[in-house]
Amino acid sequence: AATDLEQIVSLCKRRGFVYQSAEIYGGFRSTYDYGPLGSLLLRNVKEAWIRSMVQQRDDVVLIDAAILSPPQVWQASGHLANFSDPLVDCTNCKNRFRLDKLDDPDTCPSCGEKNSFTEAREFNLMFKTQAGPVEGTGADAYLRPETAQGMFTNFAQVLQTSRKKPPFGIAQVGKSFRNEITPQNWIFRTREFEQMEMEFFVPPEDSDKWYEYWCNERLNWYIEHGIPAEMVMLRPHDDDELSHYSTGTSDVEFEFPWGFDELEGIAKRTDFDLKAHAAVSGERLDYFDPQTNERYVPYVIEPAAGATRTMAAFLLAAYDEDEINGETRTVLRLHPRLSPYKVAVLPLSKKDTLTPLAHEVRKLLADRYMVDYDETQNIGKRYRRQDEIGTPLAVTVDFDSLDDNAVTIRDRDTTEQVRVPIDELLTTVSERLGF
Numbered sequence: 514a515a516t517d518l519e520q521i522v523s524l525c526k527r528r529g530f531v532y533q534s535a536e537i538y539g540g541f542r543s544t545y546d547y548g549p550l551g552s553l554l555l556r557n558v559k560e561a562w563i564r565s566m567v568q569q570r571d572d573v574v575l576i577d578a579a580i581l582s583p584p585q586v587w588q589a590s591g592h593l594a595n596f597s598d599p600l601v602d603c604t605n606c607k608n609r610f611r612l613d614k615l616d617d618p619d620t621c622p623s624c625g626e627k628n629s630f631t632e633a634r635e636f637n638l639m640f641k642t643q644a645g646p647v648e649g650t651g652a653d654a655y656l657r658p659e660t661a662q663g664m665f666t667n668f669a670q671v672l673q674t675s676r677k678k679p680p681f682g683i684a685q686v687g688k689s690f691r692n693e694i695t696p697q698n699w700i701f702r703t704r705e706f707e708q709m710e711m712e713f714f715v716p717p718e719d720s721d722k723w724y725e726y727w728c729n730e731r732l733n734w735y736i737e738h739g740i741p742a743e744m745v746m747l748r749p750h751d752d753d754e755l756s757h758y759s760t761g762t763s764d765v766e767f768e769f770p771w772g773f774d775e776l777e778g779i780a781k782r783t784d785f786d787l788k789a790h791a792a793v794s795g796e797r798l799d800y801f802d803p804q805t806n807e808r809y810v811p812y813v814i815e816p817a818a819g820a821t822r823t824m825a826a827f828l829l830a831a832y833d834e835d836e837i838n839g840e841t842r843t844v845l846r847l848h849p850r851l852s853p854y855k856v857a858v859l860p861l862s863k864k865d866t867l868t869p870l871a872h873e874v875r876k877l878l879a880d881r882y883m884v885d886y887d888e889t890q891n892i893g894k895r896y897r898r899q900d901e902i903g904t905p906l907a908v909t910v911d912f913d914s915l916d917d918n919a920v921t922i923r924d925r926d927t928t929e930q931v932r933v934p935i936d937e938l939l940t941t942v943s944e945r946l947g948f
């Protein structure tokens with residue numbers, strides 16, 4: 514694993530995973546753009562989540578709700594009243610901090626001055642904007658600070674159209690926006706980020722059971738996707754940490770270079786959200802159980818993860834340096850499902866004689882997998898590049914290939930090489946990747 518965040522930040526910049534946003538204009542602070550490799554990695558993180566949370570189950574459905582939303586949503590959810598952080602300014606160095614994140618609330622972490630903070634002011638984290646063409650006359654709208662509310666506002670419609678009944682879940686992946694006071698640690702905390710959230714609706718008496726279930730499922734998901742078990746843990750919240758809606762929360766924490774920190778929160782939200790939306794909207798948001806002839810408002814268990822933050826964790830955990838023939842190499846040991854490219858096709862030489870066959874091989878693989886094609890520099894350097902971006906397999910097309918119709922597959926982790934007939938290439942690649 515990486516011991517220093519800078520190892521990953523610089524690799525990501527050098528290889529095209531993550532760039533500072535608007536860098537040609539000096540960069541827009543704490544916003545990031547995902548480059549050719551980062552966009553693929555981020556997409557794979559989200560797809561791995563959807564695969565586990567939706568595809569492999571029969572009790573969760575996916576939605577994609579709007580980012581812009583009217584004030585009523587955030588009035589009902591409690592965000593207009595409660596979604597704020599206590600903000601203090603240092604009267605000496607003029608820097609601004611979140612009071613609840615200060616190690617020592619009496620000492621400025623920037624200039625070291627004692628008792629130099631102003632009174633704390635509550636600062637609402639939502640981005641407010643106007644819907645409508647003429648400035649000042651439009652209706653107020655908010656960029657969503659979480660994806661969760663889309664699951665509650667669509668609860669009745671999903672229930673009706675999907676033929677699901679509790680226990681069942683509604684999942685969503687997408688962008689959220691928070692006007693964070695102190696965005697920091699690269700893509701760990703940014704003002705624009707992506708979340709992967711699921712609201713699981715259950716009969717109230719089963720809430721504790723499902724909470725335990727989802728805490729374990731979610732912890733295991735990170736381990737199954739390549740994070741070493743000793744780098745992740747579940748941390749139950751103390752009572753004074755709980756949000757206004759929660760009767761129990763555990764965070765999945767990952768060992769970042771600065772210590773264990775949150776990747777995901779799993780919360781028991783009771784019937785808080787459905788009841789609040791029912792009260793504000795006047796709509797009925799409950800479930801009629803035809804078996805018992807009873808009507809009830811389901812309780813909710815919510816696993817809420819960050820896709821961009823999780824991507825940082827996967828990169829940090831995958832980072833490794835080892836020695837090959839006396840030379841140090843950097844390798845990203847990403848789980849094959851997460852790797853931006855699954856296979857690299859590398860013709861041994863740029864000569865015209867090899868190019869047609871190499872492209873045939875590329876096409877064959879690209880029908881099923883994301884493939885990189887690279888014919889510049891010597892083969893050793895090209896292997897190193899693929900190791901550094903986490904490509905699990907490299908396929909070399911050489912001059913013998915023209916005669917024996919076979920290619921060489923090289924494994925990222927072991928660097929072992931085997932010769933495989935082109936006819937069997939897809940099957941072999943699929944066996945090695947596991948999909």
Ligand code: ATP
Binds near residue numbers: 693704777817818821
């Ligand atoms: P924090 O205490 O770190 O501000 P939170 O507890 O408010 O986070 P949640 O509201 O539970 O976070 O959001 C669920 C998940 O969304 C978090 O675990 C995190 O992975 C992600 N997330 C939240 N805020 C940000 C952010 N500003 N940048 C990147 N990811 C975020």
